Amino acid sequence: MKKNKSYYLLFISILLLSCGDSINKTKPDQVVNVSAYKDTPYQQDYSIKYNSADDQKISEAYMDRNGVIQLLSSDGILRTHDGQFLYPGTLVKDKTYRPLTNKKISSFLVYKNQFVYLDDKSVFSNAWAGDLYITHDLTQAKLFAGSDNFEFLISDGKILQLLSKDGAGWKGDIGDEVLEILYDSSNKLFWILGTHSVSSFDPNKNILTTIEQEEELTSFTLFSGKLIVGTSHGYAEIDTTTSKIDGTIKNKLPVNDITCISTINESLWFGSSQGAFKLRNDGKFDYYYGKRWLPSNNVKHISQGKDESILIVTDAGLGQIEFKKMTLFDKAQYYEDQVRDRHIRLGLNATLVDMNNGNIDSGRLSDSDNDGLWTSMYLAAEAFRYSVTKSDEALQNCRESMESMERLFSINPVPGFPSRSFERSGYIEKLNNPDRWQHATDPEWDWKSTTSSDEVIGHIFAYSVIAELMDDDLKDRAIILIDTLMNHIVSNDLYMVDFDGKPTTWGKWNPKYINARPKMVGDRKINSSNIIGMLQTAYHFTGKEEYKEKALNLINKHGYLENLMRPMDQIASAPSDADDWSKMLSESWNHSDDEMYFLGYWGLYKYAFNDTLKTKYKKAILDHWEVERPEKDGAWNIITALTGTSKFDLDEAVWYLKEHPLDLISWDVKNSHREDIEFIAPNFRAQSIKEVLPPDERRVQRHNSNMFSLDKVGSDGNKEYSAGDIWLLPYWMGRYLGVISEPQQLN
Template sequence: MKRILFLLFLAPSAFAQKHIDQAFEQDYSKKNYAPEGIEMRQMAMDRNQNVRVLTNQGVMLPTHSEFLFPGSFSPDTRYRTSAPKKIQYLSTVEDQLIFADETHLFSQAWAGRLFLPLPIKDIKALAAASKEDHLISDGQTLIHISSASKKTIPSTGKILQILHRDKQYYVLKENSLEKWDGKTLQKIQSGKGFRCLEIHKGQVIIGTPEGLLINQVAKKDLPSIDITSLRSIGEKLWVGTTEGAYSIDSKGKINYYYGERWIPSQEVIQIEPGPEESVLILTKKGLANICFKKMTLKEKAEFFQKQVRSRHIRNGFNATLYGIKNGDLSTGYLGDSDNDGLWTSMYLGAEAFRYAVTQEKDAFENVMESLEAMERLYTVHHLPGFPARSFERSGFKNILADPERWQSSPDPEWDWKATTSSDEAIGHMFVYGVIAELIPELRKRATLLMDTLMSHIVKNDWYLIDHDGKPTQWGRWNPKYVNGFPTNVGDRKLNSSNIISMLQTAYMFTGKEIYKEKALHLLYKEGYLENLMRPMKEIGATPDGGDAYAQMLSEAWNHSDDEMYFLGYWGLYRYALNEDLKQKFKVSIIDHWDAERPEKDGLWNLMTAITGVKEFDLEEAIWYLQEHPLDLIQWEIKNSHRQDIRKMAPNFRKQSLQEVLPPDERPVQRHNANMFNLDKANGNYELSAGDIWLLPYWLGRYLGVISD
């Protein structure tokens, strides 16, 4: 009982650092996909924020679209008299829509007074100084028209674009840029391969297939250099390419929008200002509306809370939504995984921290629901103390992941998944400790679970013993196994760290001396203290005398190990058997965190904060939380082609870049993945925010380093 009462003194520390949760700019996308056979050509928006898109089948309206619920297009029939016209060009003048058909330039604005005969039939380029002053071209001829006159301007070369900026007309050709002042056409820049033009903050910017020309200076350190369109919007230059779009702010910072997380397809046709300070991006397959919303982390947490509860809870587990077709969330199904217990442990931890901070009834109910799923992992089969990976109703092995691992339960209605691994075990012990410490009314249930699991491991000589009476492949903490690895093989350090954390947690809450005795034996008699204290710099890819199995484990750094380490650090540090060990463990934790700092993982940084260390990269943790996309669908992502990133030579830790990309520019991934992953094929599934985002956020809230 004395050890339980001692928990009252394990309250969050007073940290010198604290993030005050103020609103930041959260971007997200609303998309409209073009029906089959519809070819996107141009778009424009008027002062009433009405958006029109010109297609090969006439002018169309984007139909209603919301975030994660894309829309389509329908014919524009608002004006019955103009609907039959064969529109060939669409633009705006004085924030009003103007149209060109085969004979006239006209508008519905200004009481319909704009109705100018066109001296050329096929408009390819158009710009206007006002509703009465237009410069047009069919690609060869350049003509100035107004209500009072018509003037053909002598010009040679193919005309690509006409732009009116700062009371000047600019005419872009394939190999030159010219300026028309109302009297003469003057060449101001020569070159080759010109495609598009913008004047941004007084700079003349030309897009080419090989990058940008900014005041005639080439710039190629860009996400994609195959430029198709340019647009100055506010303080940013927006760039469309054949591989997505990106913005460049006044400080040179780039935000890259690639893949269907952001846009319907990768080849950008046009970029324009959108409704409510958003940005419209027209692509070959549809229209994207990149929206920017002021949001606090608390509001983002509320959004992700709804995401988890509405479509990621399966039998109480924190699950993935698989089988999504074309981004339609209604088509997905909740799938099982090898790590249902682990992902649920992490979500359970988030909800336990949330309940400790807010005392909200909803948080407690969520904890109860998932805790029941965790409890059933121990009773769905006949093996005392063995935690199943997962369970599901019987008769469906043929559609479940890894069907060979599924076993029949004594209850004929259910099957359970065997071969439980060490990452499941450490996840269990992490969250049982959190619940036992922070939720008194559930302490007995959490303590029973940790005692059940650890009794099984101790009784079976430090192994998880499966249905076949043999140790599972990864559930192994026996000294002969652990110390059989060369010292620079990560599993020797990892398994030592994890089992001591698990034993300390069990001892803290059960008070059973056997767990303390076993921990001390492993630490001092079997070398586990030396193992877990080994510096990360000594963990490498070339085992010293190791067998083929050890070499396989050391081919490269396994980022799942990081997840196991850091979840284990909760019990390793907070429930240390004595102060001397606690300080040693702190050194080990900080050494590991220092190696992980380039990844800027929010969970690693905040878990390191439990040691009371002054520096734990809180700023980077907030960056992780703020920069995470709201859309957690695993869309196709590509970054390996980028020329604005500094790549590194292949290395043991698989750090491909000198600086990690923001979470909203890389694949969506859990904490056990490499944050330096550059590309990802379309997986057609949505991950849960429960373990990815809510756990670090609510841990930060519990520790008091993130305000409410």
């Protein structure tokens, strides 16, 4: 535990700096005529959480000029203990000032960057040598705010009283229940919020003005010269000169049930019964929901911390949203460490599962049907990293994963057949899909059968990247694996044949299978695209004519070029008279196919037999990319850049990389209730809303998932995904292609 905590303390320091790396300036695949994204520091958000005890009721939290956080609770004043990114802290009773523990503190605030308290007798502070101490006679006082010159307006929910260093003075009431008080420095007024009223009080003239409101109000703040007032169904803007609502209630919010509002760093922050959100300059919202950000979603109070952090009080504790400047390279360094620290299982890129409520020290590394695929993507990422940085660590990572990829072939008895995975013997009944596991010849090991087409395309993609970029034995080993795998497929009549002598369910590229599918069924297009790309890759690196001849035979005699060139807008559900298998294949858009397509495009385009084919392939890739644009997937945009096009949504690829949360834990998320997103009619692609949400507002997901999925519940904090395939692949490929620059320092 201490080792890991030290690691995350180091992570915080990494965020503060942007480090350079050694660049290989001669990258053969650098995209021309495209302005690279300059990797300058941006604001990366993440959360530090502090959980409260079950019986503690917290109402508010503030941070003073010293960085001390205090919270008001049913147990008195609390403070934060421990707490780091991914390691939640706790809230403990603050015993720093012993006399405070005996006072009946009902509220407190940060005034002139110092803590000021309200109890049943006085307003007081430990700052200013304890000189601030003003008595009052509202024994149930619970609300207050301070002016610029040490005047305080307090209330017990009914009566208002003005206090100054001269003592207690003016009293009055608004004829309504007082909910909040704030001070307006610009107009030298106090504002008082009631359940159905907004009042102003001039402390210089002792004049109280109350305007009744039709709406039931919940909270308010001052913003851009107006009062922003929350309700249970949105918020309103109130003109400070008339105290009347300006326009209509704004109710296109993530959640309309407003519990609190704060103005922080010239931005509006809202708390609700379902998380917190910030109004952006473009009129949209950053939404903080779930345990990725908060101990619970029932938000009670929001305030500003030092260094632009945000303190969000919930009924289960405190969430401190931190913002640190970092470059994409800094983020990559953090993710590189994340993968190596807890996502390498026998050299394979794995997921951490069976975690207890997000505790990364409680998880275990899991096998997967797609161990070969996820590892292929990570292996390619490290190869790209090595190409641009010449990092010894990246090279070692490549070597370790290559050994595992090679063992996927050698651990089973079928020549040229890559296992899905392998594991030590004795655990079959505890592994994923135990019926797929087989005993190896070595009694110490088991291997996973039924390898599918998505693993195969991942293998060929990774090996071609290694063969292209490496000059040592890794290059030769990668070419051997390309030849070994493709020889198996070609020798078995374009099928993947398992240990039982039968083709696997998905490893089928034979014309009898592919062309049996109706033209609108996606498998006809995807399998044609993949096998041509794989055969081209095998021919490019081995020079064996049989691979070229087989590919040209499929193109010229079996219509595979026509299949792969079919426009994406023609992919749809099979007709009613189609076979059941085709109907099943085309029930909806298959996002795993997208992953297979784009990984396959690497070999399809790069190793085309001639320029005529390359031109056609580019057209097919751009047609597919056009359909995928709404998802803003970083990998698909970066891979499309391989074609040399200048229109591949570089800004959206960078958005994908920036908006990914540092926390890749599978917290529950919900977005289907949001009023600020525009829903669209059900469709074949299962795109539910007009504009995709940022990665940090949706579930953590790989590239083979629907980016428009809005909700994910039932796995709250039980696994952590590896960044190896999700993030590092598009980043390092972007660096290799020259569309993302090395880290830049700001002057």
